[in-house]
Amino acid sequence: MEVFDCIVKRRSVRRYEKQEVSDELLCKLVDAGRWAPSGSNIQPLHYTIVRTPEQIKKVKAFTPGMSAEVPAVIAVCADLDLAARKGGKLGCETLAVLDAAMAAQNILLAATELGLGSCVIRSFNPEAVQTILKLPETIVPQLLVSIGYAARTPKPPRRKEIEAITSWEAYGE
Known part of the structure; x- marks a missing residue:
């Protein structure tokens, strides 16, 4: 599948078949997540697969x-101590969060290419999930990605026209 086709085909899937996803x-x-960009190449991310x-x-x-x-969940976590040591406040408060988001997007696109459904989730209690997953104090979950075979694929949401969201050289031009 071509990259742009994968981007357009990807959906937030919230209903899955009762079929396991292989290891x-x-x-x-x-692997797709680990190849995402990393601010200052800090690479603070850790992934916990829940099956x-x-x-x-x-x-x-x-x-x-x-x-x-949900057949599987990938918790995209950040080592905030490592991010702070290597990137200071910017590394801890911004770069680690952006790294997690970019890694999650890679995971979503790879899932689409592999015929899987996925959904990125931020509405969770990070402290509770950290405890459940037995994560060290400095490893904090940033995003959860549900993974499985889609039982239902949502229709594409309406998107704004390119002209409505694009300026050339300066805002409004």
Whole structure:
């Protein structure tokens, strides 16, 4: 699949088939995440893959944004101590968050290419998820990505026209 086609085809999937996602595919998704850009090449991210129904149920209890039965979740986490040591306040407060977002986008696009549905989730309790996943104090979950085979693929949302969102050389021109 061409990159642009993958970008246009990607949807936030919230309903999944009750089919497991293989370890091989989940590792490919993490590999896609690790190749995302990293501010100052700090690479503060850590990925925790959650697959067992029991563990997913625990995470879901603190994740109102996760609306369905989910076969797998990838927690995109940032080592904020490493980010602060290598990038100072900017590294900790901004670059680690941007790194997580870019890694999640790579995961979403790779999932689409692999025939999987996915949805990025930020509406969760980070402290509770950190505890459930037994993450060290400095490793903080930034985003969750649900992964599975789509039971239903949403229609594409309406997008603004390019002319409505683009300026040339200066705003409004």
